[in-house]
Amino acid sequence: MKVEFELNGEAVAVQVEARISLADCLRDNLGKTGTHLGCEHGVCGACTVLVNGDAVRSCLMLAAQVDGEKVVTVEGLSGDDLSPLQASFRKHHALQCGFCTPGFITTAHALLTSEPDADEERVRDVLSGNLCRCTGYVPIVEAVLDARKFYPGAKENS
Amino acid sequence: MKVSNSYVGRPMERVEDMRFLRGRGTYVADVNRLGQLHAVILRSSVAHGIIKSLDITRARAMPGVRHVLAAADFGAAVPRIPLRLQPLPQLEPFHQPVLADRKVRYVGEPIAIVLADTQGIAEDALDHIDLEIETLPAITNREQAEARASLLFEDHGSNAAITWSAFKGDADAAFKAADYVRREKFAVQRHAAMFMEPRGFVAEWNAGEGKLTVWGAAKTAWYNRRVLAAALELEVEAIDLIEVDVGGGFGSRGEFYPEDFLIPAVARMIDRPVKWTEDRREHMMTANHARDIECDVEIAVSHDGRFLGLRGRIWADIGAYIRTNGSVGPRNVAQYMSGPYRFENIDLKATMLTTNKTPSGTYRGPGRFETDFIRERLIDLVAKDLNIDRVELRRKNLVADSQMPYPLASITPFDSSTELDSGDYHAVFDMCMKEFGWAEKSQLSGKLIDGYYHGIAVGSFIEGGAAGPKEDARLVLETDGSLSVYLGSSSVGQGLETIMAQIAADATELPYEKITVHHGSTSHVKDGYGAYHSRSTVMGGSAILLAAEKLKDLVRETAAARFGCAPAEIALDGEQVGFSGINLPLAGLADAPLEVEASFFNKKYTWAYGTQAAHVAVDPGTGHVKVLDYLSVEDVGRIINPLTLHGQAIGSIVQGLGGAFLEHLVYDENGQLLTGSFADYLLPTASDFPHIRSITLELKPCPNNPLGAKGAGEGGLIPVGGIMANAVADALSHLNVQPMELPLSPARIWQLVEDAGAKH
Numbered sequence: 001m002k003v004e005f006e007l008n009g010e011a012v013a014v015q016v017e018a019r020i021s022l023a024d025c026l027r028d029n030l031g032k033t034g035t036h037l038g039c040e041h042g043v044c045g046a047c048t049v050l051v052n053g054d055a056v057r058s059c060l061m062l063a064a065q066v067d068g069e070k071v072v073t074v075e076g077l078s079g080d081d082l083s084p085l086q087a088s089f090r091k092h093h094a095l096q097c098g099f100c101t102p103g104f105i106t107t108a109h110a111l112l113t114s115e116p117d118a119d120e121e122r123v124r125d126v127l128s129g130n131l132c133r134c135t136g137y138v139p140i141v142e143a144v145l146d147a148r149k150f151y152p153g154a155k156e157n158s
Numbered sequence: 159m160k161v162s163n164s165y166v167g168r169p170m171e172r173v174e175d176m177r178f179l180r181g182r183g184t185y186v187a188d189v190n191r192l193g194q195l196h197a198v199i200l201r202s203s204v205a206h207g208i209i210k211s212l213d214i215t216r217a218r219a220m221p222g223v224r225h226v227l228a229a230a231d232f233g234a235a236v237p238r239i240p241l242r243l244q245p246l247p248q249l250e251p252f253h254q255p256v257l258a259d260r261k262v263r264y265v266g267e268p269i270a271i272v273l274a275d276t277q278g279i280a281e282d283a284l285d286h287i288d289l290e291i292e293t294l295p296a297i298t299n300r301e302q303a304e305a306r307a308s309l310l311f312e313d314h315g316s317n318a319a320i321t322w323s324a325f326k327g328d329a330d331a332a333f334k335a336a337d338y339v340r341r342e343k344f345a346v347q348r349h350a351a352m353f354m355e356p357r358g359f360v361a362e363w364n365a366g367e368g369k370l371t372v373w374g375a376a377k378t379a380w381y382n383r384r385v386l387a388a389a390l391e392l393e394v395e396a397i398d399l400i401e402v403d404v405g406g407g408f409g410s411r412g413e414f415y416p417e418d419f420l421i422p423a424v425a426r427m428i429d430r431p432v433k434w435t436e437d438r439r440e441h442m443m444t445a446n447h448a449r450d451i452e453c454d455v456e457i458a459v460s461h462d463g464r465f466l467g468l469r470g471r472i473w474a475d476i477g478a479y480i481r482t483n484g485s486v487g488p489r490n491v492a493q494y495m496s497g498p499y500r501f502e503n504i505d506l507k508a509t510m511l512t513t514n515k516t517p518s519g520t521y522r523g524p525g526r527f528e529t530d531f532i533r534e535r536l537i538d539l540v541a542k543d544l545n546i547d548r549v550e551l552r553r554k555n556l557v558a559d560s561q562m563p564y565p566l567a568s569i570t571p572f573d574s575s576t577e578l579d580s581g582d583y584h585a586v587f588d589m590c591m592k593e594f595g596w597a598e599k600s601q602l603s604g605k606l607i608d609g610y611y612h613g614i615a616v617g618s619f620i621e622g623g624a625a626g627p628k629e630d631a632r633l634v635l636e637t638d639g640s641l642s643v644y645l646g647s648s649s650v651g652q653g654l655e656t657i658m659a660q661i662a663a664d665a666t667e668l669p670y671e672k673i674t675v676h677h678g679s680t681s682h683v684k685d686g687y688g689a690y691h692s693r694s695t696v697m698g699g700s701a702i703l704l705a706a707e708k709l710k711d712l713v714r715e716t717a718a719a720r721f722g723c724a725p726a727e728i729a730l731d732g733e734q735v736g737f738s739g740i741n742l743p744l745a746g747l748a749d750a751p752l753e754v755e756a757s758f759f760n761k762k763y764t765w766a767y768g769t770q771a772a773h774v775a776v777d778p779g780t781g782h783v784k785v786l787d788y789l790s791v792e793d794v795g796r797i798i799n800p801l802t803l804h805g806q807a808i809g810s811i812v813q814g815l816g817g818a819f820l821e822h823l824v825y826d827e828n829g830q831l832l833t834g835s836f837a838d839y840l841l842p843t844a845s846d847f848p849h850i851r852s853i854t855l856e857l858k859p860c861p862n863n864p865l866g867a868k869g870a871g872e873g874g875l876i877p878v879g880g881i882m883a884n885a886v887a888d889a890l891s892h893l894n895v896q897p898m899e900l901p902l903s904p905a906r907i908w909q910l911v912e913d914a915g916a917k918h
Contacts, residue, residue: 019278033185035181038356040437074181075181077180078179090172093801095179096651099651127844128844130843133354134809136842136850
């Protein structure tokens with residue numbers, strides 16, 4: 001079947017089997033290999049992408065479900081330079097092997113876009129849906145809290 | 159005058175992050191080759207049984223299915239996987255075949271391999287393979303294994319593979335003469351490394367060149383290449399194992415598994431590229447499990463609290479076969495139970511038992527996590543019995559600086575002896591107490607506040623690192639003046655590119671920005687050993703130091719030839735060489751790249767060490783434990799990058815907390831794995847353990863390598879299980895709750911409280 005949607009700001013059209021997940025479509029059909037598959041049962045969050053701004057598990061969603069929608073992957077969140085959120089991850093050493101990182105970046109970006117003043121408890125609560133085996137989460141939480149100031153609407157900006 | 163580089167010791171942001179953060183990494187699942195087929199493996203759904211029939215006809219006939227291969231397709235006898243570490247002849251009967259031929263011995267054991275146009279088709283085909291297995295009784299615990307209710311290896315006649323013996327002094331005499339002896343049974347549950355990126359391989363055979371290329375190598379590529387070459391009857395040089403970005407290892411990834419043979423072998427057999435990626439359930443029932451020990455041990459102590467001896471038995475459930483490094487954990491439990499404390503008399507025996515479960519291997523702090531749980535629990539029990547303060551009891555028995563080097567127990571039958579190299583254990587202990595605020599927090603000990611009982615605990619540990627025999631580095635000064643560093647060390651996500659560039663920049667005095675580090679692939683250096691036993695930084699970094707001196711000599715010789723002078727007359731000044739007031743840039747100094755190689759050899763382990771303390775609050779109604787403060791203080795000799803080192807420490811502690819509270823691979827009586835998803839196997843999450851602190855020191859540089867560094871990738875988690883159990887016991891001291899088993903799940907603690915309440 002043919003699926004058309006907006007990916008990282010550009011219109012794309014792909015032919016996929018109906019049973020193909022959004023994650024497989026992004027990785028195999030569209031070359032967006034920044035979206036990672038860690039469990040394929042919706043727990044680890046490595047495959048998180050943004051669909052119309054919401055963080056979703058692309059392993060649990062069919063490609064067909066994004067027909068006509070706007071999808072953003074980790075590749076769509078920055079150009080040659082790191083985004084402020086990504087730079088904050090680097091500064092705080094919030095990643096080691098990097099495999100879970102795209103899911104944390106997309107999840108945190110969705111959170112701070114809608115809740116730029118999220119407090120530590122809220123950040124931990126939201127990030128608790130993503131698994132990281134390397135960092136122990138402490139630096140990830142620090143990185144996300146430190147990046148709040150770069151999101152419009154944060155108290156510090158107003 | 160130009161100031162020498164000083165990148166070592168600085169918190170350099172990582173080179174790797176630039177690609178990882180933008181989704182530009184290349185992990186093995188991101189590798190694709192033209193014309194590749196997708197492999198999926200048929201695995202046993204039975205824990206123990208005889209394969210009666212295997213009919214692939216229906217699967218083979220499915221559109222898109224190209225091949226279905228089983229043991230018979232790999233010759234008269236399928237290869238068996240040899241041991242990388244402690245290879246002993248008596249363990250050979252327990253080596254795993256790459257495909258089950260007659261018998262299956264665990265759920266998940268490979269039986270056949272399907273190759274199809276897509277992974278989906280290959281997975282569909284599994285349902286169309288007709289497999290009949292006659293079930294045998296499953297061995298799922300020590301009692302059954304010892305009773306020989308059923309034998310995994312009938313020819314061997316026993317389910318016990320080997321017994322390790324750790325010995326020092328005269329334990330029997332020490333126990334006979336001791337004022338006080340305490341004997342207890344402990345158990346640590348089966349859990350696993352559980353790295354986030356599933357394992358995978360892409361293999362391609364180039365028939366014209368007779369060359370096999372395999373992407374997806376990790377940890378020990380050079381060793382694995384030798385095993386693969388032998389199994390495929392190829393020259394070692396005909397195979398290249400390529401390390402792409404690696405999504406975590408922790409001891410488990412990169413050991414030689416059945417798929418390490420199967421995927422390259424079938425690619426060569428069918429002369430087409432083959433790609434395989436495991437799914438999470440497959441990972442949980444195939445990649446090495448770990449820990450899973452029981453023990454019955456006793457400690458002998460003088461009336462004034464001097465440790466005299468350790469004695470007892472340990473049983474390790476290693477699963478269905480012995481994996482490449484399967485002896486390391488059980489051996490370490492026995493050899494390192496004394497930890498950082500003086501014990502002059504030791505007699506500990508560790509028996510490895512085969513059962514119908516997934517085979518075991520190393521996981522970060524192998525054997526050390528388990529043995530520190532046992533030892534630190536024993537110490538707190540001794541303190542209670544003898545009414546000695548547990549802090550003073552530990553201080554009294556820590557190995558003193560003046561006693562270094564201090565020998566640990568020796569081990570047999572694969573004989574080894576080792577000694578603690580250096581350290582001021584008391585200074586680190588005291589610093590931990592002070593930074594933790596032990597005196598103030600101890601006021602809360604056993605107090606009930608808002609429904610939670612508070613408890614604190616402290617424990618000390620040692621962390622072995624830098625296993626030999628050697629590591630290689632090759633430095634290439636390119637004609638544009640940049641430096642390429644090629645290493646036998648490998649990356650499992652720990653930031654190797656950054657750390658090695660820091661070391662290389664200081665050693666060569668070339669700009670950090672002009673250094674590129676390549677590692678882990680067999681094409682880079684002739685020989686390599688890799689990433690295990692916290693060795694990459696010490697071994698690879700030391701090899702870089704040696705190679706840098708050779709490179710400087712070569713640059714002097716090259717420049718001397720240009721200037722027409724003696725090499726000793728050449729002045730090296732960063733990116734320039736000078737003679738008699740004339741300077742030339744390194745870029746363009748020679749027409750071809752200048753290349754040197756060096757090996758760093760090491761026979762002695764490094765011993766990082768530290769003390770950790772924790773404050774917990776226990777809800778007696780639910781058994782839930784809140785970790786209110788966790789502090790680790792560790793001396794690593796020399797810090798290369800505090801940012802990455804701190805990351806290792808914190809990450810390791812949280813893994814340890816996972817092992818202490820959450821993670822458990824549970825089997826039923828039929829040998830079925832009940833925890834096959836992340837919904838059942840619980841990893842720590844962002845909301846579980848927010849309060850973790852780590853301090854790392856450079857008190858005592860290691861005397862055995864030119865960096866002065868001690869391996870420090872594992873330490874954090876080593877004492878966590880013992881400290882958590884002691885903190886819970888302290889919190890519930892009014893009930894005399896004494897946890898003897900991990901994990902400290904809510905259900906277990908609740909039960910302990912219930913049982914204790916019934917007694918009081």
